[in-house]
Each structure stands twice: as structure tokens, then as C-alpha cells.
Amino acid sequence: MKKLLNPIEFYNDRKLLIANLIIFVVGTTSAVFLQTTFESPIDMHFSDKIELKLTILGNFISTLSLFLAFFLAGRIINKKTRIIDCLNLGMYFRIPYYILAFINISHFLSDEKTNLNIKKKYIFSENQLIEMILAYSMILFFIGFLIIQGIIIYRSFKTIANAKKTTDYLILVLSILAFIIISTLIIRNL
């Protein structure tokens, strides 16, 4: 578990980069087949009509912006921060999103269907109780998911930039927020 939450502390940087690159390619390909689009580094959507270019570029820009956010914050805090470690963290951070895309393996989720349900004013239909339990389970799952993502960033950034102070993490948060906004604007204007 410790290794999963901070692989950069334990694994060789080059081996990790190769593994991350393979997962990046496989993840992007599976996202195309699972009709997933990425509008920012922390965002994903399912759509009935997806553009191949948007999914691939969306994932690429999301990963690149995360890398830049870590690298910028890392260099401000510690001049010895390396590109390869930031790239590894940026790519590793995206892996859970590729796994999450498998929720849509039977293609039953899409933004269009959700919008239709909202317009019809029913999200919970016949089996209301089961659907409510499912919905709340999903909410809990996403909260847990976000906490784990936070732990991964906290621990890994500590390793890549030797961050210790609260101000170090404040710089990181600001950098991530800035790059999320920039990448969202770029992807939406593609």
C-alpha cells in the first residue's frame, strides 16, 4: 500500500517512466473505446458521440498540465527537482481515471442520457431504493477516490521536491489550480 501511494519513493525512475508510458498509451486507447473524454486533469465525462482527437488530446494536455504544475512548484521549492520525477507523478496521478473509465464498459453512461433524465425530472426510477444506494455508494466512492489522490500527491511531492513546510504545499496547490484552469480552457477550445 505504501508503495502504491508513493511509488516515486521506492521505484527506479526509468522503470517507472516506462511503466507509466505503457499505461498512458493503454489508458488513452481504452478511454476511446469506453467513450470517455477528459476536460481537465481532474475531470472525466462519458459521451455517446466522442471525437478521437478530443479524447487523445484531452488526456495528453491533462497529463502535461499536471507535469508542469508539479515541475513549476517543485522548482520554486527545490532547485534540484527533476523533470523525470514530475513526469512520473503526472502520469501516475492519471492512472485511476483510466480505471474509472471502465465504469462505462457497457456504455450505459453518457452526459446526454444524464441530461435527458434531469429534463424528465427522474433520476431514480422503478427501483428507487437500489438506485439511491447505488448513487450514495458512488458519492462515497468518489470522496474516497479524491482522498487517495490527495495522499498520492502529498507523499510523492514530498519525495520529488523534499517539501516540508506548509508554504511548500500552498505553492503546489496554487500551481495545480492554475494549470487546471489553463488546461480546461485549452481543451474546451480545441
Place this chain on the structure above:
Amino acid sequence: MKAKLPTQCPSCETLLSVSQLSCETCQTVVQGNYPLPVFLKLSPKEQEFILQFFLTSGSLKEMASQLGISYPTVRNQLDDMIQHIKDLNI
């Protein structure tokens, strides 16, 4: 059992200094007030790190592979030690 050299005062935690040295062969005793060398002021873990660093000819990458950890982890340990030695006012 190998006795561990105490470097800190158990009462006030100030760094100790050497006040007596003796020869095990002829029992000659030398008394005085000598400060501890820098290396001995470090923790056993830090001393072990320096020894490893020396034995790998200063290669952090080789140290990392021997210890089974990554390069940035070893580099951080080294940076922390450098800061610790600077804080000792040497």
C-alpha cells in the same frame, strides 16, 4: 554487546565532549576537554548513510539501488543531512 557511544547529555540533551581517554594496554589515562568529531555528533543512521555514500564512491544512484529505494529519496536524505551538519555550526 557493542556499547553505543552516547553523544547527548541524558539530563539536558547538550552535546557531550570527551574528558577522558585511556590506553587498554598500559592503563595510561589522558584527561582534558575535547569536542566530539563531527561524524560522532551525527545519529547512527546518518553515520551509516555516510559510510554507504563513501563505499559507493559517492554515487547516489548506486546507493539507491543497493538500499532498494529511489534516487530522489536518497538525495533528500543527503540534503537533510547537509542541513543537519550546517545546523551543528561547523
